[in-house]
Amino acid sequence: MPFTRIIWYEVVLFLGALAAIIAYRLLTGGINTNYLLYGTQRDGSKYFSPERLQLLLFTLGTAMFYLSDVLQNRNTGQLPDVPAQTLVLLGGSHAIYLGGKAYTMLFKKIAKESNDADTHADG
């Protein structure tokens, strides 16, 4: 067997086995996924978070799209580029996620403290 084919099989078997184990553990709970799609508010309560769901979908979609592109063009010896539109979409998805998180963790606190200050001033 040619030396290069052994390298190829070694890499594919290692990555495939690692990906299979991680995917299996994620699906069976071996890797903790509790509250993956839930956010935490400042009072510690949990809420279902649509911004996390959309980020999950964009992440998996972009990753699968890119991986399929790599598998189709692997013999070129070059990594395929990521289209600018995909990067803009992904950046927007992350901005929504971070914006939602900042709103629940920070801006509500600022609004509450502002209301409290107004109440005390009125009192």
Add this chain to the structure above:
Amino acid sequence: MLILMQTAERVYTRTWVGDLSAWVALGFLGLIGVAIIYNVFTGKIDLSGLISEPSGEASMSRFQLLVFTFVIAASLFLVIASPAPPAFPALIPNGILVLLGISSSSYLVSKGIQHSSPQGVTGLRQVTIKVASNVTTAGGPSIQCQAEVLGLSDPAVTWSIDPPTGLGTIDPNGLYTPPPAGDEEATGKVTIKVTAKEDVGVTDTETITLT
């Protein structure tokens, strides 16, 4: 002729040594790969908290960073190993660098937002007593105690006082009633204690002075 033979011998030696080194390196890397997979499979390398926060909850920002890191790293491995002979790509496209930059910076900003709040860092579970006043007298006004519950799904609490008798009572809603007027010995300090029903280890106390 002699020079030609010596040159051929050196080339043969160099090729033979090079091949052997390559096979040894390949075998060594293969063994490392097998060891990693074996230890991950048997749980000696613990992946249970791979995308978890210290509080035990899974993190979306960690998950997306894991996915993109794995996909880009796997793609690089495949692209290097696929051509014959294997070779590094001549350049890394800007799009990939931007993708990894978005993923990593989003993770960092997310952690920054999270660490701005105590609940985000530790998954804080606490109950705090709030009172308008902590001084009263025998026969004086009652004091309404409020319990502020953080990080628990059940806001129910139980109230108790120390000493349990002689220095007033507290009802299940946290209303402290001092002893009746005329009890001259009813002075001192009363400790109000609140305990979360969901977790009896989560408590808080407040002292009320009877004058």
